[in-house]
Amino acid sequence: MNIDYLINELQISLGDTAEHFEVGGDFSVGGRRLIDAALSAYSQHRPRTKPGKLLLVSGQMNYTAPVDLIGFKMSNWGHSAPLWQPNRPRSIPRPTLVGERGSYALCFNQAPSLGHIQCFGREYHYLYYAEQSVNENGDLLLPRTELDLVMLRAQAEAMKELSMHHSNKTVSANNSVASPAKNDKPIYVYQQLMAEFEERIRA
Known part of the structure; x- marks a missing residue:
């Protein structure tokens, strides 16, 4: 799947929270950084x-x-x-x-x-x-179920960053494949997403 498509999916899943990762109204750079961090973490389990x-x-x-x-x-x-x-x-x-x-x-x-x-x-x-990585064509060659795990980990990475700068703000993350939307303070959403990621990555 193409990295641009994944970045767009991540932006949609974060809803209004995505604006915290925009640069000049553009989410692509911040979204790519979150996905790269998620790929690095995912690769520790499934390289x-x-x-x-x-x-x-x-x-x-x-x-x-x-x-x-x-x-x-x-x-x-x-x-x-x-x-x-x-x-x-x-x-x-x-x-x-x-x-x-x-x-x-x-x-x-x-x-x-x-x-x-x-x-x-x-x-x-x-x-x-x-490490799992994006190829020269901008594609990430993983099955859809594995891409869902990467997306879940990218959401967790976003919540982790938000917890350091907007600790009292209520945020949301929606992983439609795995579970309903989570709404809470960033640190609690991060903990929920990480618990779900750890459970699924070991399944």
Whole structure:
């Protein structure tokens, strides 16, 4: 589904509350920010799985990770060679993440040796977890039921922000797929939306 359509849906669901996120009467920038925050939170529970590849260098422990990597999943590197293969290394280097999100490095617990590379190959193929994101065409490729969860989390993000600046104002959020409209102070609407999100994301 196109991001512009989702932003419009979010604006409609927030009703009059959406005006707090407008810039010069335009909701698109504020709405995109809320949806991006929701996607980041959603991805902690249901990330994408993507392939990655490193070119190993003998004696080198650290390698740059993809920018969208949020977790390492697995690799079969080193497991294809039979145990009885001559000169097969006994231990297989395994990577962990070091650094901060967006600039992670894959750090092996031991540097791959020339023996590792000769036996298992220089190309280290692996799978990693990545955030759900909008593609180059402006589309978010998730099923409708998952998009509803992203929308729910975006509403919660909106209520969280409002609770810091308009704590006593009565606001509303309407998620027609999940539940009837919620009307209350922002912090209470936020808590209700988050409780619903956590319940549904774990279902």
